[in-house]
Amino acid sequence: MTTGAEAGRPTRLMSLGLVAGPILSMVDSSVVNLAVPDLTRELGRPLDVVQWAVSGYLLALAVGLGLTSYLARRFGLVPTYIGSLVLFTLASAACALSPDAGTLICCRALQGLGGAPLVPLAIGLLIGEGGAATGARGRVPLAAGLAFFAAPALGVSLGGLLIGAYGWRSIFLINLPIGLLALPGAFAAYRAGLGVRGDRAVRPDLPGLVLLATGLGLATYGVERVAAHGWATPSWPAGLALLAAYVLWARRRPRAALALDLVRDGARAATLALCAVSSVVLFAVLFLAPLYLQTIQHHSSLVTGLALLPQGLAMGLSAPLGQRVAERRSVRFAVVLGMVLLTVMTGLMALFTPDTPVWLTTLVLCGRGLAIGFTSQPLVISLLGGLAPERVPDANTLFSVAQRLAGSFGIALLVTFFTTRGAATGSPLTGFHETALVLAATALLGTLGATRLRLPQVS
Known part of the structure; x- marks a missing residue:
């Protein structure tokens, strides 16, 4: 008897596991903005400190994106996805339990690192390599389409409801059941042999990774601060300069950190x-x-x-x-x-x-x-x-x-x-x-x- 994956289509359990991760990552990119006033009041720290709970996540997300392609080549799509999902879920629990602003900021950075690979890896598994394995390359299930595109708007709606009813810690606690429900589907994809191929011989392009991750981080952080500090902030020009340096570096590397x-x-x-x-x-x-x-x-x-x-x-x-x-x-x-x-x-x-x-x-x-x-x-x-x-x-x-x-x-x-x-x-x-x-x-x-x-x- 063949499974759904063997019959040429992913099982519902696998689709659930591959869709839930991007939902978590995209919702958390926007939802914490709504909680900043509550965080400032309850943690007793000024706005410029609490704002790092947002900026730190975006900064780590940019750095994590720079690492995603290498991790996927080295360990395989599904193993990297599972590791990222576990890190994101554990970091969410730590955010909810954070006793002070400093701990929250550190845990949010871990969330960003875990969340960065979830969207590109899920896309690859559902319509790229995974699609090829299931005979449906280039096709996205309806549930996946809803998840990928509705998540940014859903974050604003759900965040307002949760914060108003249960406080800011609830926006992190809600990630726990979603992450735990996603793991069985992700492990099912692993057992089905979907996107598990990795090449341990792949070596990191360390100079390229440093240039790319630092450049993305500085550019993203600098632009995020423009609204408050104007375009005179030096972070985004420095980030763009590092990205330009990465482009020059990557032109001579056949398997650079980001394949230009x-x-x-x-x-x-x-x-x-x-x-x-x-x-x-x-x-x-x-x-x-x-x-x-x-x-x-x-x-x-x-x-x-x-x-x-x-x-x-x-x-x-x-x-x-x-x-x-x-x-x-x-x-x-x-x-x-x-x-x-x-x-x-x-x-x-x-x-x-x-x-x-x-x-x-x-x-x-x-x-x-x-x-x-x-x-x-x-x-x-x-x-x-x-x-x-x-x-x-x-x-x-x-x-x-x-x-x-x-x-x-x-x-x-x-x-x-x-x-x-x-x-x-x-x-x-x-x-x-x-x-x-x-x-x-x-x-x-x-x-x-x-x-x-x-x-x-x-x-």
């Missing part, structure tokens, strides 16, 4: 650029929409979270639909369709007023969610298309790094633009409208780029 040779193919480079553009438009609105609902319309954090949640669900539901359109027509057709819809729906945000009903705002955001699902899923398939299974971890890590850098810098630039225009015009609403138009123009540029999209070469 993948973007020598112009089609794959264009695909990665479109991924970055869609990430900027996505993550920026996760900043802009709460600001509009809370600052301009004066809604509560609970109403804001509930208004954002349907957008994430629309993203998840549209991902399989976008995948089918790409298969029946072409990747280019699906991406162009998604980018056009993204341009229109983002442009409609420039028509919002202080009296716009919440349901109408939610409807427009759902339209954006539908567009992102059409765009992101075919682009990921295109990025992985033609790659040998052993190259999938490299491509997934490259995708995650590009997405995080683009999202971080995009949000920082748009926050600066919004603040500047709001102050110049004396109207936050005007600043919001102009920022929405900038985002719509960015999506339009992505649409023009998508019309020239080609499938990457086999490598």
